[in-house]
Amino acid sequence: MRATVTRWSVLLLCVFALGGCSTIKGWFEIDDDEDPRQPVELEKIEQTVKAKRLWSTGVGDGQGEGLYRIEPVMGDGRIYAASADGEVKALEVSSGRRIWDVDLELPISGGVGLYGDSLFLGASDGFVMRLDAGSGEILWRAAVTGEVLAPPQGNGKVVVAQTYDGKLHGLDFASGERLWTYDSNMPVLTIRGTSTPILQGNRVIASFSNGRVVGFDAATGAMEWEARVAIPQGRSEIERIVDVDGTMAMLGNELFAASYQGFVVSIDTNSGRKLWERPVSSVSGVSQGFGNVYVSDEDGTVIAFLRTGQGQRWTQDALGWRGLGRPTPVSSYLAVADFEGYVHLLSQVDGSIVGRFRPDSDGVRADMLSDGNVLYVFGNSGKLQAYELSTTSR
Structure with a gap:
């Protein structure tokens, strides 16, 4: 029988078997003050970027009760x-x-x-x-x-x-x-979710819960290449989870993908050859901009890797265990939503937190969209909103 690991951002971890959900000790008890996975309390910041709401509308019940994105x-x-x-x-x-x-x-x-x-x-x-x-x-x-x-x-x-x-x-x-x-x-065990397939001409690229990214001929389904993002390791099935569930990013013929308990990698989509890899554990996916590849680690650290694979540009660890979504470049900033519905604005240059707003108190799981200096946020409750970012006057 195949069991399933369901994840709400990075805060909830359940194993579903036929007939119900059982709790894994040490993963689900997030109310324990000594639990190292306790979300950090937000500290006040100096707001140098403000978000002005341009419009808002409702779309049904939003993400509903199925932990969808x-x-x-x-x-x-x-x-x-x-x-x-x-x-x-x-x-x-x-x-x-x-x-x-x-x-x-x-x-x-x-x-x-x-x-x-x-x-x-x-x-x-x-x-x-x-x-x-x-x-x-x-x-x-x-x-x-x-x-x-x-x-x-x-x-x-x-x-x-x-x-x-x-x-x-x-x-x-x-x-x-x-x-x-x-x-x-x-x-045997997987995290609830799948990545979005990418169509590149007549090639389709998809990632799977076995830690692999695969390129196929879109017309026939014939496999063209396969690349490993992570290799299952450890004694328990939980330790061996290596899902590639988050959104992948493309730049030309270069693909960026990240896995849970594995790596963020760069792959040449013509050959499937892995260009570089760096350790990370993420379920929300990657984005790119300013010569960087951005990832939200499961522990709440936002990391900017150099797109060349030559190390890290910066890290931001002030949002520990807040169930961060995929970082979204918008203008010269990076928007990252958390499980409480706050959107944090980071500088793409150095990762400093320059702004914060809360579009939906029910949280934000879906990837955000951007166009120029406007950010579009679809909250869990069904609020779809557009925000214009600008620097604050001093």
Whole structure:
């Protein structure tokens, strides 16, 4: 029987077996004052950057009760967002004005993907959907083998979707017919989540809970290369968890990915050759900017690695065990959300904390988006908000 490790940011760790959830001593008891994983209390900072809210709207019940990370997506002056209870909205990026909204009457667990005039969503009961981005009309719905926890992606010929049972599916773009399926053979224990597949021309790149990143031919599903991000080590199944669940980042033909209890790596996507690696333990993923690769470690440390692999630019350890999400570059800053819904603004130059605001007291799990000096935050409660960042006057 395969058990599952469910993670709420980095604070909750449960093992699910048939019939319930059991607590692992030393991982779940976060109320113990002596627990080293106790989230640090926030200290006052000197705010040199302020966040002005430009607009706010609600999208259904947000992330719902399934610990999802349903991400909005932007394109052609619009932002598209979906909620766990099946509401999908298209909004003007500049004003937040509603263009259309639909109720799919299906529980959504993965989304939103965008290609051209098509949106892609995944349902918790094992469906992938393609919608018309202009109206929200469902163009097709295809059954897959399990829950879809990340945005499906398309390239006009193929739609790829990763399911929580460790499989990657290639579907026909026009009809939704299944073209191929790859089975990664999941470990006994995994963290709840999957990374978002990346389509690079006719190649699809996906990461798995066995610590591997794999490149496939998108049309046929044939494996082109495989790279190890982490190797399972230790006696217990918990010690051997090496999921690559967070968002990966691309720059040209260079891919950046991070694993839990493993490494952050740089991979040449033409060959699958690993260019460099550095120790890290992360479930939220990586981003890049200013010549850096940014990672939030599970212990709450934000690290800027030199993109060349020649070491670290800086580290910021003032946010210990606060369940940090993926760092999001915005203008010359780095935005990082925590489990209490605070967004911390760091300098990309030296990692100093220069601002803080709280868009959603229910927390922020979904990746944030940015465009210039505007940050878009989709909170767990369903609040989708746009904030303009600027320096404070002295």
